[in-house]
Structure formats: C-alpha cells, structure tokens
Amino acid sequence: xxxxxxxxxxxxxxxxxxxxxxxxxxxxxxxxxxxxxxxxxxxxxxxxxxxxxxxxxxxxxxxxxxxxxxxxxxxxxxxxxxxxxxxxxxxxxxxxxxxxxxxxxxxxxxxxxxxxxxxxxxxxxxxxxxxxxxxxxxxxxxxxxxxxxxxxxxxxxxxxxxxxxxxxxxxxxxxxxxxxxxxxxxxxxxxxxxxxxxxxxxxxxxxxxxxxxxxxxxxxxxxxxxxxxxxxxxxxxxxxxxxxxxxxxxxxxxxxxxxxxxxxxxxxxxxxxxxxxxxxxxxxxxxxxxxxxxxxxxxxxxxxxxxxxxxxxxxxxxxxxxxxxxxxxxxxxx
Numbered sequence: 001x002x003x004x005x006x007x008x009x010x011x012x013x014x015x016x017x018x019x020x021x022x023x024x025x026x027x028x029x030x031x032x033x034x035x036x037x038x039x040x041x042x043x044x045x046x047x048x049x050x051x052x053x054x055x056x057x058x059x060x061x062x063x064x065x066x067x068x069x070x071x072x073x074x075x076x077x078x079x080x081x082x083x084x085x086x087x088x089x090x091x092x093x094x095x096x097x098x099x100x101x102x103x104x105x106x107x108x109x110x111x112x113x114x115x116x117x118x119x120x121x122x123x124x125x126x127x128x129x130x131x132x133x134x135x136x137x138x139x140x141x142x143x144x145x146x147x148x149x150x151x152x153x154x155x156x157x158x159x160x161x162x163x164x165x166x167x168x169x170x171x172x173x174x175x176x177x178x179x180x181x182x183x184x185x186x187x188x189x190x191x192x193x194x195x196x197x198x199x200x201x202x203x204x205x206x207x208x209x210x211x212x213x214x215x216x217x218x219x220x221x222x223x224x225x226x227x228x229x230x231x232x233x234x235x236x237x238x239x240x241x242x243x244x245x246x247x248x249x250x251x252x253x254x255x256x257x258x259x260x261x262x263x264x265x266x267x268x269x270x271x272x273x274x275x276x277x278x279x280x281x282x283x284x285x286x287x288x289x290x291x292x293x294x295x296x297x298x299x300x301x302x303x304x305x306x307x308x309x310x311x312x313x314x315x316x317x318x319x320x321x322x323x324x325x326x327x328x329x330x331x332x333x334x
Contacts, residue, residue: 073247
C-alpha cells in the first residue's frame with residue numbers, strides 16, 4: 001500500500017508507519033469520564049453479585065452447568081432485543097465471535113463457578129481483580145500501549161494483594177485451595193486476553209450486538225462440556241433465584257454496558273472494574289451468606305484500592321481545588 005502526501009510524493013519510513021497505524025487503530029481515551037466511572041461502579045455492584053450467585057447455585061447445580069445456564073439466560077434475553085442485528089454482524093465475523101465467546105464467557109465463567117465451590121465470594125473476587133495485571137501486559141505486547149512508572153507501581157500493588165490474600169488466608173492449604181486459586185487466576189487471564197482481542201478485532205461492533213454474540217457463542221461452546229459433566233443437580237428456590245440473577249442482572253444487563261466502556265477507553269482501564277467488584281462481593285457475601293471479613297480481605301482490598309488509584313491516575317483533591325469547588329456557582333456545581 002502506498003500513501004501519498006498532498007503534493008503527490010509517497011510517504012516512507014516511520015512517517016508511513018505512523019499514518020498506517022492511525023488508519024487502522026481504534027481511537028480511545030485513556031481517561032475516564034464521570035459517566036464511564038459511574039458505569040464501572042454499577043458493573044462492580046452487579047458483577048460482585050455474580051460471585052454471590054455462584055456461591056449459592058454452583059454447589060447445587062454443578063460448576064459447569066451453572067456457567068452454561070448463566071450464558072443461556074443472558075444470551076436469550078439479549079437475543080430478544082438485538083438478535084437480528086447481532087446475526088447480521090456475526091455472519092461476517094464468525095471466527096472472532098467464536099474466540100470471544102470462548103475466552104470472554106465460556107472459559108472464565110466455568111473457572112469462576114468452579115472456584116466458588118471453595119473460595120468465599122469476596123476472596124474469589126479479589127483474585128479476579130488481577131485481570132488488569134494481565135491486560136496491561138497484553139496491551140503492551142499486542143496494542144503498542146506503554147506503561148508509565150505510576151501504572152507499573154499500581155500493577156505491582158495488585159500483585160502484592162494477590163500474595164497477601166493467598167498467604168494470609170485462614171483456609172486450610174491443600175490441593176482444593178490451590179486448584180481454586182489457579183482457576184480464579186485462570187479466569188482473570190482469560191478475561192485479559194479476551195478484552196485485548198475485542199479491542200483489537202471487534203472495536204467497531206456495538207456493545208449490544210457484541211454482548212449478544214459473545215454470550216450466544218459462549219453458550220454453544222460450553223454446552224458439550226456441560227453435557228459431558230453429567231446431569232445438572234436440582235436447584236432449590238434460592239438456587240433458581242441465583243441462576244436468574246446471574247443470568248439476567250450480572251450477564252444480560254452488564255455485558256453490553258462493559259463493552260460500551262471498553263470501546264471508549266482501553267482494555268487496561270476497562271478491566272479495572274475488577275478492582276471495584278471485590279468491595280461489592282465482600283458486601284453481598286457478608287450480608288446474605290454471613291461470610292466473615294478477615295484481616296486478609298481487609299489488607300488485600302486496601303492494596304487493590306491503592307492499585308486502582310495508581311492505574312487510573314486518581315488523585316485526592318487538594319485544598320486549592322476544594323476552595324475553587326466551593327466558590328463555583330451553584331448551577332455549575334450541579
């Protein structure tokens with residue numbers, strides 16, 4: 001491909017590379033707007049609830065069947081709203097949707113459901129908060145993103161948080177705990193790969209269509225594995241409510257919103273929603289399952305907050321900023 005200047009002369013070398021990159025790379029914003037931050041907080045609440053729903057449903061139905069039912073419910077709801085539009089997009093991007101369906105839903109949902117058989121809701125959510133660590137590394141490797149010293153410090157704090165959680169946990173060490181932790185970290189890695197892949201290959205697809213396609217493909221991919229695992233267990237009324245909650249609220253409602261934020265920011269910034277999820281997972285687990293909040297959760301969550309502030313570049317208001325805010329007109333403040 002030859003690129004010419006306005007005067008007709010061809011462009012070569014680094015200039016040509018930069019122009020080609022500008023023509024193919026999606027435009028993103030590395031900072032969060034107030035709207036996007038509000039959406040991330042909402043996602044943190046409903047995805048924190050997903051760990052609660054998993055803790056109730058997975059022991060009754062089975063881990064893989066819980067993930068499959070979640071996908072089937074979420075896909076059915078979204079197909080009712082955007083089935084025709086999603087089908088038009090999927091026809092031309094079949095392989096991309098197959099990969100995203102497997103890595104953004106089928107695999108991580110199954111791994112998190114399996115981990116929830118052993119780990120409390122807050123513990124599993126805090127391990128899943130390692131997603132931005134893997135996302136940032138993949139962004140550097142495949143999206144030509146750079147890591148500032150501040151972001152490196154934030155990611156390092158996230159790594160320390162994982163070690164604090166695992167090393168300070170009151171649960172009995174053993175193969176069960178080890179496999180659950182590996183499953184939770186495996187889900188985080190899968191999310192990181194999927195978020196990077198979506199930002200690179202499906203950035204031009206709308207959030208509703210993308211959420212519909214990836215959930216439908218995820219349900220299809222996971223169904224043979226669910227059947228091979230045996231018949232699902234019979235859920236209690238609480239189990240049925242949990243399956244409906246995780247399928248409708250934590251999946252059908254949440255994923256199009258997440259893809260909207262992902263399309264407006266970067267994979268690393270969007271994935272920091274996993275830093276917000278643990279707060280709500282700990283809250284919901286304490287309120288509804290009476291799960292204890294031990295010192296390892298407090299210390300791990302504190303490190304997660306430090307990591308969030310560094311990765312997102314959040315700063316505390318200075319006295320001068322506070323004074324300016326107090327003197328702003330009421331209409332502007334509103």
